[in-house]
Amino acid sequence: MPLTLRDLLAFGCGGDHVAVTAERLSDRPIATAAAVAGIEEIGEVGPGTLVCSDDPSLAADEPGFVTALRLAAERRAAGLLVPGRPESVPPAVLALANHLDVAVVLTDAGDSPERIVAIMNLLLPATTSADAAVIGMVTRRLHQNLTDAEGMIRVLTTVLRLPVGVVDTQLRVVAGNLPAQALRDLPRGLRGRSARQQVHAVDEDSLLVVQPIRLAPASPVNLRIAAVVPAVPALARTVSQALVVAAWAFVAYLATVSLTLEREGGKRAALLTRLLDEAEAPAAYVLERATAAGWRLDGVHTGVHVRADGGDVTPSFLSYRLGEALVSIDRTSTPLPDGDGWSFWLTDLDDEQEARTLTALRTALLEVERSCEGVRMRAGIGAPGEGTAGIRDSLVDARLACAVARTREEPGAVERVGSSSATRLLIHHYVTDAQLGFARQLLGPLLTADPSGQLLRTLASYLDRQSSATGTAVDLGIHRNTVLQRLDRIRSLVPVDLTDPDERLGLHLAVRLLLRQSHPAPAALPGTGRPSAGRQALLAVGRTGGEQRKSQQPAQKPGRLLGHVHDHPVDHAHRRAQSALDQLRKRSVG
Incomplete structure (x- = not known):
């Protein structure tokens, strides 16, 4: 038999709602739900329909509501879900609704009638008596346990008497008692973006039903509810429908969490911190809230x-x-x-x-x-x-x-x-004191001649703009002739051929290294290139203070500004930089 109005409202399909008519009317079966834009459309609905509208003229305290009740009774509709508050409905109108056998549900929720109808019609396909009994029990108990994932999964496990769990995008069980081996042979496609329910054979005697949890059509699918079911068609169908209901319960729960995160922006920052700390295997709590926040994790x-x-x-x-x-x-x-x-x-x-x-x-x-x-x-x-x-x-x-x-x-x-980006060559763990010392030795004459750093900034801008004096002038807001004069002075102080690609690359890297001293990059653990923990690394990477090196190298030993440090692999970018800087070092020494 179909679900009743009480079943649908217990799940929360109508948002913040209250049934104001006789109890018996809430137990009437619902054949379908329909959204109407005005009173005339009520005359077109079929028997057993729950009519939903947010038209102000159909509010329960409006004169037109009496006409709507009579039209609904003529069409043998199951009820009306309209805007209003219980205290605003005249007693005579309620008496008329009870007399006409038309249930009246009042709501002040922000959900549109179209969304409410879509949810209800998802749950209303004809079911057997056994299906209805199980789904009704799941619906009522989930409504009482919309507090966290574990509580909802316990409801499903108890009612269905089957292994049920919540699975993340990496096929890890993050809540429930679903055996991990049931997920072992799942196809790679399950990790994708599919929002459709899927059924997979676990073995000859059992199936795995997987229901995605999705807040909205464009939202990511980070979590799925899965249950292992005996390979009996009737039971698999019942569990399939129960998981659809459970998914909507999760959506209702996550929507509440999402509103909380929107109101309290600081919680999003704290959530990001925890997600990065637990990046290898995030807890269910973190995954739930990341999903509620609309974050894409797969x-x-x-x-x-x-x-x-x-x-x-x-x-x-x-x-x-x-x-x-x-x-x-x-x-x-x-x-x-x-x-x-x-x-x-x-x-x-x-x-x-x-x-x-x-x-x-x-x-x-x-x-x-x-x-x-x-x-x-x-x-x-x-x-x-x-x-x-x-x-x-x-x-x-x-x-x-x-x-x-x-x-x-x-x-x-x-x-x-x-x-293999050249930017990696400028990251802190690739740079040694000796290499920085050479950069200072090469460009020291610029800083000595111009302590303000004007010449160094001009050189940096010129190299950043592929040796364009015009582009440098625009960038620095000065005349092109001024740029040319500064470049002549730079050439007289630094023995570098700016027309040589290798020397130009080496000089560019040396300039960047010196400029970095006013904006130090973060440290990383030697030999790893990665932090010991995700969040600690992110915090370390952002530091701009810290101790400055207190002494320069007394003498430049033969070597390279950038190279094979802490056993990091030397890629093509390293080799070219090394060659360029070797040439620069030799020219400066000579």
Whole structure:
């Protein structure tokens, strides 16, 4: 038999609701639900229909509501779900509704009738008596236990008397008593974005029913409810329907959590901290809240870290402006407060999307700079990584890249760290004191002749702009002739041939290393290149203070500015940099 109005309302399909008519009317079976925009549409519904509307003219305290009751009775509708409060309904109207056998449910919820109807019609397909009994029991008990995942899974396990659990994107059981071996042979496709229920054979005698949990059509699927069922068609059908109901219960629970996170922005920052700390195997609590926040956890992620320097603008306004500016990149990725800036990540970018992201990110940073006087925005993009561990690692890289971007003078600077990117050559754990000493030795004459650093900044801008004097002049806001005069002086102080590609590369790296001394990059554990814990690394990476080196190297020993440090592999970028810097060292010594 079909579900009753009481069953549907116990699940919470009508939001904040109250049935104001006789109890017997709540036990009437519901054939279907329909949303209507006006009173005339009630005349078109079929028998057993629950009519839902948010039309103000159909509110229970409006004169037109009596006409709606009579039309519903003529069509043998099961009831009306309309706006209103119990105290505002005249007793005579309630008496008429009871006399006409039309249930009246009042709601002040913000859900649209169309959404309520969609949920109800998902639950209303004709079922057997056994199906209805099980689903009714699941619905009522879940309504009483919408507090956490463990509580809801206990309800399902008790009612269904089967192993049930919540599974994350990496096929780990994060809640419940579902045996891990039931997931062992699942196809790779289950880890994807599918929002459809799936059924897989565990062995000859049992099936695995997997129901995705999704807040909205565009939301990510980070969690799924799964149950092992004997291979009996009738029982599998009942469990399948029960898991659909349970998924909506989870959606209701996560929607509440989502509202809490929206109201208390600080909780999102704390949630990110915990997710990064537990990146290898996040707890159920963390996964639930990340899902409620709309975060995408499966797939290949590219981390982005943004930092603002200077200006007299409050962090909250900067965060608001940054969020607005970043909408063009990804409407689902909200920048989260993270240490000294903001972090977010993008998922499954192809080469073309990655190129567009670089351009759009710089455009967004420039937009923020234009609207916030005196603020200079910088950003770093990390190397892609898979799963929650990939989010952590890519954000570590992004913060490193952001530290490098802060050494550049141009507005809206963006740096990217790839697996073999030259930016990695500027990361702290690749640099030794001897190498820094050589950079100081090579460029020391510039600093001695110009303690203000004007010549060094001019050289950095010139090299950043592919040796364009015009571009350097625009960047620094000076005349092109002034740039040429400074370059002549630089050539007289530093014995480098700027027309030689290798020497130019080596000089560029040396300039960056010296500029980094005013914006130190973070430390990493020797021999690892990765932090001991995700969050500790992210905090360490963002530091701009710390002790400065107290003494320079007394003498430059034969060696290279960048090279094989702490057993890190030397890639092509390393080798070219080494060659360029070797040439520079030899020329400077000679």
